[in-house]
Amino acid sequence: MVFRKAVFILLLSYTLNRPAAATHWTYDDVQKWAEDSPECAGRRQSPVDILAPKSFKAPSFLFKNYGLMNVSLENTGHSLKARLHLQQEEQRPRLAGGGLSGTFLLDSFHFHWGSEDSKGSEHLLGSCAFPAEMHLVHFRRKYGSVEEALEYDNGLAVLGVWLVPGRDSDSSTRGVLEDDGTSFSAHTTHGLDQTSPQQDASNSDTSLKEDLENDGPSFSTDTTHSLDQTSPQHDAKNLVATEDDHSAAAKKWFRALTPSEKMLDNQLIAVDLRQLIPFDDRAFYRYNGSLTTPPCTANVEWTIFENPVTVPLRFLKGLRALANKEGELLSNNFRPSQSLGKREVLYSGTKPKKFPLCTRPKKSHASPCTSIPSLGSFGTVAPGKCPEGQDTSPADLHLANATPTYAKRLRWKRRGGCANAVVTLEDRLLKVAFPGEEAQWELSGGLLTTPYHLNHMLFRWGSDHHLGGLSFPLEVQLVHYSSDSDDVVVVSKFFQEPIDLPDVLDSLQHTEPSRNRLLEVVFEAAQELSKDPGIEEEDIPSPDVSELMGDASSFYEYSGTFPDAPCLGNVTWMVLRTAGEIARTQLEELRELTDESGDKITSNNRPLKQLGNRNLSLRVNKKELVHEYNVMLQRPKRKSTDSGALQQAAVSMQLLCLLVLVSFFVARLGLVV
Incomplete structure (x- = not known):
């Protein structure tokens, strides 16, 4: 009797502790999942690499209650999860059709993502990955919950949606989409219309009747149009009828889902569920697999939509900023693809894409783009309260006041693995910052004894500095820091329109010079920020700084102050004497940018300051040029004597x-x- 009691206690302890143990898993060593969840080492596992799908004809999906829904966001320590908030259980979103084996109810949805765009999705397409993937988890209606459905074959159905980054603007929806959400629908019944060219009425009605008979009268079996009428949120007058409008609406909802500490667990967010998935729901991949996290239960009917959904850049950045309780980032929370074995992947659509919109993983692992390094300390004097005699910037630089000296050419070398930059527009300043655990660009040359790292660029139109009394339409200031000290080096580059040729040579010149391609992506992002004040920043590909700076063999050097705070410094300024070219249209676009108040930023340069007793040096990279400059600067003296x-x-x-x-x-x- 005692022995049997002891065995019972041991079995009870094992049963109670097993689920708790199974929760202690990470993506660092996926192979260890099977130690607590043996099914993770079994067959029919997910995700998979979709390589050679087999075509099949499926009826249209049927969505009910897939309209506006309140959700809350939760950081589970492994992913970002959206939980539904229902007033009544009858309002729970339902899914049928599409070749599924029955009617399924939506439980929740969550996300998987990577630290960079070349990885993140769990399912691969042609061995390449998308930046992120969303999973909408459904359980079979008759089982009542995910926990109960885990005990049965085909108890779960998951919709997978690949996500790709795009611009944050949703201007195409203005006038169509209202803030209170009443005009959103509506496209939730897309694919239910019998006029759809993909839908075969006889096959669809027959298969749906068989499916729905197994699970009870969750849908009307007369016509698919009756589903529109039974849903209070679906109004035919408010349909989002075009793919562009649908895409713009999706960006709006994903922007609302962008995670932050203030939003997690304590804020309800209204989203239109149907507009989170692709406009065309008829093109998808289907196979039988498993959960992609422990316990890896192999009872999932997987649907992976072929067309990705474009989400705002800020949404992906919000995902990549999430961390667990230990402070470790949740990025790269995807399971590697599993063996397909003898299973088949089916494809429903016109023709599989030969060139998928995804990225093959890089061979070398690049450093993740994280926060921007601090510039350190620049003094304690508050801006606007400069002490008398404080050296300030900018200045008018004259050759007659300069001392020519030899110095090496300034050079920029790419270092860090991060290839992104962050564009912001605030305080009337256009700023491009360079994040990364390792500095992206390293500055050397001149009289610098240690390398300096690029932190950010500032754009001023017209120019801060003058050369011999002349100003320029644009000045770009590159702010560098040193890892060995608090010193800061700012390198300035002027840009101007090309000088027009005489009228007689008009036939030999273009009426409009070509646009500066290195600055084009920066200006495009700035326009997006200007159009929508709600967008705080834009991610762009990191511009080639070395090419942008061009000829850096001759420059003025003087001691000044920090460009963002007029009384903080001591800062070494290096002003390049060779100007770059910019198109007139690009300058006009800069002057059309608006500040937080909606006023145009026609100019944002600062007033000139006197050099006073400060030394102004002219640095050139050839010693013979130093001699020639010295001779030239001495001629006025000989003339007077x-x-x-x-x-x-x-x-x-x-x-x-x-x-x-x-x-x-x-x-x-x-x-x-």
């Missing part, structure tokens, strides 16, 4: 010319006589 001798020489020359003329005149008179 030898002015008397020059005047005497001029008088002598005039007398000599007069004597020659007189002699010539006398000679001619002699000949005449």
